[in-house]
Amino acid sequence: MNRRPFVVNRDSDTEHVENHGPSFGRVMAEIRDEIKDFVQTRVQMFKSELQEKISVWKAGAGLAAAAVVLLATAYLLLTISVVCLVAVAFWASVYHWVFGFVIVGVAWALIGGMLGYFAIREFREQGLVPKRTLEVLKEDKVWLESEANQV
Numbered sequence: 001m002n003r004r005p006f007v008v009n010r011d012s013d014t015e016h017v018e019n020h021g022p023s024f025g026r027v028m029a030e031i032r033d034e035i036k037d038f039v040q041t042r043v044q045m046f047k048s049e050l051q052e053k054i055s056v057w058k059a060g061a062g063l064a065a066a067a068v069v070l071l072a073t074a075y076l077l078l079t080i081s082v083v084c085l086v087a088v089a090f091w092a093s094v095y096h097w098v099f100g101f102v103i104v105g106v107a108w109a110l111i112g113g114m115l116g117y118f119a120i121r122e123f124r125e126q127g128l129v130p131k132r133t134l135e136v137l138k139e140d141k142v143w144l145e146s147e148a149n150q151v
């Protein structure tokens with residue numbers, strides 16, 4: 001800006017300053033209002049993104065609970081069936097039931113471990129942090145730093 005906010009009048013015997021710009025208090029009030037609007041906008045954006053995620057989670061929670069109950073029942077019944085099949089293979093041994101339970105237990109543990117690993121990997125990739133809000137805040141930080149460097 002080529003505008004000078006203050007002009008010194010040297011025409012008279014005493015020097016005095018004429019103010020041609022907004023007062024310091026007015027500038028500070030405008031900055032405060034802009035910061036307040038800025039923060040409110042970011043908070044509102046964060047809240048709306050979080051509400052979107054929560055509404056999706058709520059919609060799936062009831063279905064997930066019913067699915068867990070039915071799948072757990074099916075799992076128990078199928079596990080007992082597989083244990084019985086393995087026990088029949090070792091029928092000549094006194095420990096045929098023990099072998100059946102151990103073999104099926106180890107198989108389920110290996111499969112469950114692999115599925116757990118894949119689930120954790122998916123959660124880490126997706127994350128719970130609102131990504132759009134963080135991206136906007138990072139852009140705001142870069143913008144504020146560039147503005148501060150220009151001053």
